Amino acid sequence: MKRKVTSKGKQAAKAFEGAMGQGRMAEITTDVFRRGKVALDSVVWEMGQLLVEAIMYMEREELAGPDYAPSDPTISKGGTQAGSVYVGDRKLRVRHPRLRGPEGEIELASYAQLKQRGGFSEELLEKSLRGLSGRRYDETIGDAAAAFGVARSTVSRHIVEATAKKLQEFKERDLSAIVPFAVLLDTIHRGGSAFIVALGVDVNGEKHPLGFWEGATENAEICEELFGDLERRGLKLTHRVLFVVDGGKGIIKALRDRFGKKLLLQRCTIHKSRNIQRHLPKKYRAEARAWFRRAIDCVQLNDAKRELNSLEKWLRRINSSAADSLLEALNDVVTIHRLRMPELLRKTLHSTNAIESMFSTVRDCEMNIKRFRGSAMRQRWLGAVLLHCEKGFNKVKGHKDIAAVLRTIDGDQCEEKMAA
Template sequence: MSVYHKKRNQSIEKCLPPLLDQLTLADVREAVKGRFNSFCLAIGIQALMMLMDQDTEALAGPKGKHDPNRTAYRHGYQDTSVPMGNQRVAVRRPRVRTTGTDQELPIPSYEAFANDEQLLEAALNRMLYGLSSRDYTYGIEDYSDLAETSSTSKSTISRRFIEASADQAKKVLNRRFDDLTIPVIMIDGIARGDYTAIVVLGITDDGKKIIMGVRIGYTENSIVCRDLLVDLLERGLNYEHGLLAVIDGSKALRKALKQVFGDKVLIQRCQIHKERNVLGYLPEYKHEWVRRKLRKAWGRENAHEAVLHLKNLATALEHDFPDAAASLREGLEETVTLLKLAIPDLLRLSLRSTNPIESAFSLASKNMKNVKNWKNGSMVQRWVCTSLLDAEQRAHRINGYRSVGILIAEINRLTSQPGGEAKESETA
């Protein structure tokens, strides 16, 4: 807390006793009988007026007393407002000007109370959790019987949210990673209207999930994905010791990863997506059998055994369901990348799918459910960044995070030699 704010708090403490002394028991009973918030607001406004009077006297001297050495003088009052209770409440601010130059001087107590951060945060939180700009006034206290209130119109609340969410988007788009160790990234897209937001979620060496970047396009094409990954490098992402990327199977994502990181990236295809894709080509009576076979293969001790079992399953499906077999074979070896790494089962289970980033998408979608008309890419970017930052704050560390150090060493081992991943697959 700044020295100024400490002094302000001390001044308020001095102001309140005389204010409260003026109250009778009947006043308090009436306040409790009515609305106690309004009662507190009235005290707060009176305290603010006293603070502003103190500031005015400090700048221009006591009222009505001539001082030939004064450097400032009173210049009436200005009707203005301060944020209170998620809206603006009308107050009369004293004006002070310098002698000679007639320059307007700030009133410190007013400047301290007039900051709009409280209103921006209120608008952000209320709209993020489902209160529309049209219904905003139903979620705030009505102080109109005490003072003139304003800044609760639909357009004002909307502008306030745009400003606050734009600041949140900047936090994501300008985030630096120079001092972070991020061995794992997950990439996926979330569609809103005609736009697709490509999102990168990183997992740090202590198991925390952070939103690293968002890029708006129309599809998950390789150009958008590549530009997003290059942007992460420019903001300090270090992949010198290798990187594990978990993706849903998109060819555009894979192409972009290889273009940007080359042999330093290991790609783990989401096993849940692969299972879903294969089952989509099969009749329902085959689902349980194939699902059991897939999970048994992915639960093998090493990648070599897992690949053999998956290929055998593809062969068994070939005659009756050739498209299911083709779907299984496509990117098959990248579904067992984690089995090439000697890491504990709990951590392997956390990284076998894109569930961590999809969980963030699920939380974000709840925040965005009331938006029906996505007007442009900037709007999508602001909402997605703001909602994902909110999801990040509520996220837990990944299961098995205490073993991330082992994962980092294993990624480095597998990517530190030319063709290391391929060689590991052949000798496993």
């Protein structure tokens, strides 16, 4: 029986060499020895189990030599042994060839690489992040004849391991190489907890999820803990950084306590517009929204303030609370105008849309989670998803104008010092 199986493996290796060419097979084999499963995944799925076994037989031939001309008399060939490898997102049965040396069993390097579970956990995680429930994984892997041993409990364990690894990577990564131009702050509520999340835009226009901090509610203390965590990991939060927030009182208080009059704060214009409209009867809401939008679209600071002051007077006649809501944020919604920010960059930083878009991805990725089982699970998933989001980030629109805006900031602060 052993000879029959061994003969079958040798025939498979020869068949692939004939079909693909000996040179190409040697190239694939070398790459798999060097990089393991990563290299194999790109070529193996169509060829499947047969190619995996062929590669292992080819390695055995390289180590021990052919039967008629052994290269090392101290190494002897055995039969085969049942085993399993991870290929793509499937766990496959294989028969791996055996070798024995003076000190006992010799494990093939290719088999050792292919049976590692790390890559399998990563791929399961990627599928889960795309909305695939771990409870339904056994329905999606398909081709049951080629796959085996993927139980719900196994999938859950792999996901826990992978998300824990991602969370550690996210919370421990060094931020000292990031020079922030803007930091967007917002809160996402998950499983009964509030997570204040920071999204950074560096001086080159690249976006980076910087960190998060969990609390029962959004408050100044939790926000300060987040700032402390970012600074411990090397991020420099200075008076040159523009902070974009949705209007949460806790976040704004923490920022004002930290930076005082030097704070560069841009209130989200979309949130402020909605807040104003909530105070108004329905028949006035469309006009108030259009008027506010017209003010924000102004290029010059004086034009924007003139429109907003006119809007405040109009609102005062209809609803004083709506007018007060506008008045308390009047200076903070035009910070982008005060910095003479060009149009494309204003479109990015006049609101918290960039971080809201990231939160949308978080919700999509977690849509199959029915219940969070404690803080550890909430944090594991959030850290993993934020890293997943980062892969799809593009530079912000208008990033070429960031250097000019920074010069404006430096010039304005220099004038303030001279005036003081």
